[in-house]
Amino acid sequence: MCVITALTAQNTLGVSAVQAIDGEFVLAQLNAISADVQIDAIKIGMLANEEIIRAVNGWLDTVDAPVVLDPVMVATSGDRLLEDEAVLDSLLDRASVITPNLLELASLLREPAAADWPQVLDQARRLAAKHDALVLAKGGHLAGDLCPDALVSAQGVLAEFSNQRHHTKNTHGTGCTLSSALATIYASGGDWASALEQAKAYLFRAIGAADELNVGRGHGPVNHFAHFFSEADPMDQWWQQIHELRGSIDNLEFIAQLADGTLDPADFEYYLAQDALYLQRYAQVLAEASALAPDLDAQRFWAGSAREILEGELQLHRSYLAEGTANPSAITLNYVNHLAASKRSYAELIAAILPCYWLYQDIGKRLASANHPEHPYKQWLVTYASEEFDLATERAINMVRVAWKQADVDLRERMRLAFVRSSEHEVAFFDQARRNRVEFSTA
Numbered sequence: 001m002c003v004i005t006a007l008t009a010q011n012t013l014g015v016s017a018v019q020a021i022d023g024e025f026v027l028a029q030l031n032a033i034s035a036d037v038q039i040d041a042i043k044i045g046m047l048a049n050e051e052i053i054r055a056v057n058g059w060l061d062t063v064d065a066p067v068v069l070d071p072v073m074v075a076t077s078g079d080r081l082l083e084d085e086a087v088l089d090s091l092l093d094r095a096s097v098i099t100p101n102l103l104e105l106a107s108l109l110r111e112p113a114a115a116d117w118p119q120v121l122d123q124a125r126r127l128a129a130k131h132d133a134l135v136l137a138k139g140g141h142l143a144g145d146l147c148p149d150a151l152v153s154a155q156g157v158l159a160e161f162s163n164q165r166h167h168t169k170n171t172h173g174t175g176c177t178l179s180s181a182l183a184t185i186y187a188s189g190g191d192w193a194s195a196l197e198q199a200k201a202y203l204f205r206a207i208g209a210a211d212e213l214n215v216g217r218g219h220g221p222v223n224h225f226a227h228f229f230s231e232a233d234p235m236d237q238w239w240q241q242i243h244e245l246r247g248s249i250d251n252l253e254f255i256a257q258l259a260d261g262t263l264d265p266a267d268f269e270y271y272l273a274q275d276a277l278y279l280q281r282y283a284q285v286l287a288e289a290s291a292l293a294p295d296l297d298a299q300r301f302w303a304g305s306a307r308e309i310l311e312g313e314l315q316l317h318r319s320y321l322a323e324g325t326a327n328p329s330a331i332t333l334n335y336v337n338h339l340a341a342s343k344r345s346y347a348e349l350i351a352a353i354l355p356c357y358w359l360y361q362d363i364g365k366r367l368a369s370a371n372h373p374e375h376p377y378k379q380w381l382v383t384y385a386s387e388e389f390d391l392a393t394e395r396a397i398n399m400v401r402v403a404w405k406q407a408d409v410d411l412r413e414r415m416r417l418a419f420v421r422s423s424e425h426e427v428a429f430f431d432q433a434r435r436n437r438v439e440f441s442t443a
């Protein structure tokens with residue numbers, strides 16, 4: 001819930017005008033909230049003048065909630081945001097946590113600014129004692145590669161967290177963000193140190209992504225939504241993109257009959273023979289992914305998967321088939337050629353590999369309920385609905401996700417195309433027993 005205390009005409013270059021709101025109207029807004037909404041924590045920012053401070057002070061008598069007070073006095077641009085800082089004193093005693101930056105801290109103590117971090121901590125301790133509050137000492141304005149922050153009481157430092165300094169000029173709103181996040185997270189956790197740690201991690205990410213916003217020519221805002229945007233899972237998006245393809249697999253007569261057991265054994269055998277040819281090549285492709293893998297974990301996973309295919313799935317196929325009888329169909333060749341063409345890079349190759357896991361797991365899960373002890377294709381149905389296959393699919397998805405995160409825009413697009421193309425091949429592959437069976441004599 002927000003209460004407007006002042007209107008500011010400002011951009012990234014500075015504040016050109018301030019219109020303070022009448023104290024009475026500020027109070028009306030505060031009362032409107034507390035009369036209706038449960039208040040778990042309060043964060044106070046810019047207050048502009050004494051009249052507003054008095055209104056807020058009076059209202060605080062009527063509510064019971066922790067108060068984070070950010071003594072906003074001067075903007076990043078250097079413009080004043082509070083007429084007279086002395087009038088803040090009365091409010092400071094009401095705060096649970098005061099969050100001054102280095103200059104505001106000095107100003108509240110009527111002292112010169114601290115020159116280093118130990119001096120900041122010392123000033124913070126004295127301010128904490130003066131107002132019987134915690135003080136969040138902030139080192140953002142110090143020189144150096146690290147940005148330390150500490151929660152300080154009259155007794156000394158309670159908790160200290162430090163992060164690297166981002167090289168950016170877009171730091172407008174860092175202090176406001178930190179104090180708001182601190183109050184909000186405290187409201188849900190009840191622990192100041194842990195709230196500070198989380199608030200700082202959130203802010204660190206928001207500053208790190210600030211340059212992406214590219215707003216204005218001065219000190220641009222931090223990116224509050226960096227979290228949301230980068231959190232969208234690219235793998236979910238890929239899965240959505242093949243939604244229609246997945247639907248068309250479900251609608252194939254071959255799949256419907258495989259599920260209810262009415263599939264002609266000759267069709268199943270044809271499919272399996274092609275799949276055996278495919279899998280042998282697929283196992284080679286997995287071994288190639290292992291050879292290209294960037295780390296030991298990935299190398300092991302793909303090599304293990306290749307072995308799994310050779311000794312697991314291929315055995316299953318052979319149990320149904322007379323060995324070595326089939327030639328590859330045009331559809332099978334197309335698919336393996338697509339896989340082979342994707343090995344320009346590790347990332348692209350594993351993106352092309354992925355549908356063979358993911359689509360089979362998906363189909364396996366949905367067809368599992370149709371299985372029963374007399375089902376003619378029960379072994380096939382069991383294989384792709386197994387927990388081991390789930391686990392392997394999950395790991396394969398994650399390998400692709402990790403590679404995607406490290407890829408540049410062009411590579412990401414090639415990965416996506418490789419994935420979609422393989423999914424298209426999967427549809428044709430399932431359907432092939434029902435199509436013109438063009439077979440080739442070379443694998």
Ligand SMILES: Nc1ncnc2c1ncn2[C@@H]1O[C@H](COP(=O)(O)OP(=O)(O)O)[C@@H](O)[C@H]1O
Binds near residue numbers: 101141148164167176
């Ligand atoms: N360039 C930066 N990189 C990383 N963190 C920063 C950077 N600048 C400020 N911070 C962090 O932003 C928060 C606010 O810091 P500070 O600049 O000291 O206060 P204010 O924004 O109130 O002037 C602190 O947690 C500080 O560590």
Ligand SMILES: Cc1ncc(COP(=O)(O)O)c(N)n1
Binds near residue numbers: 072176
């Ligand atoms: C309304 C308002 N509140 C606070 C600040 C200080 O933030 P910053 O120090 O990042 O300019 C500001 N510029 N405007």
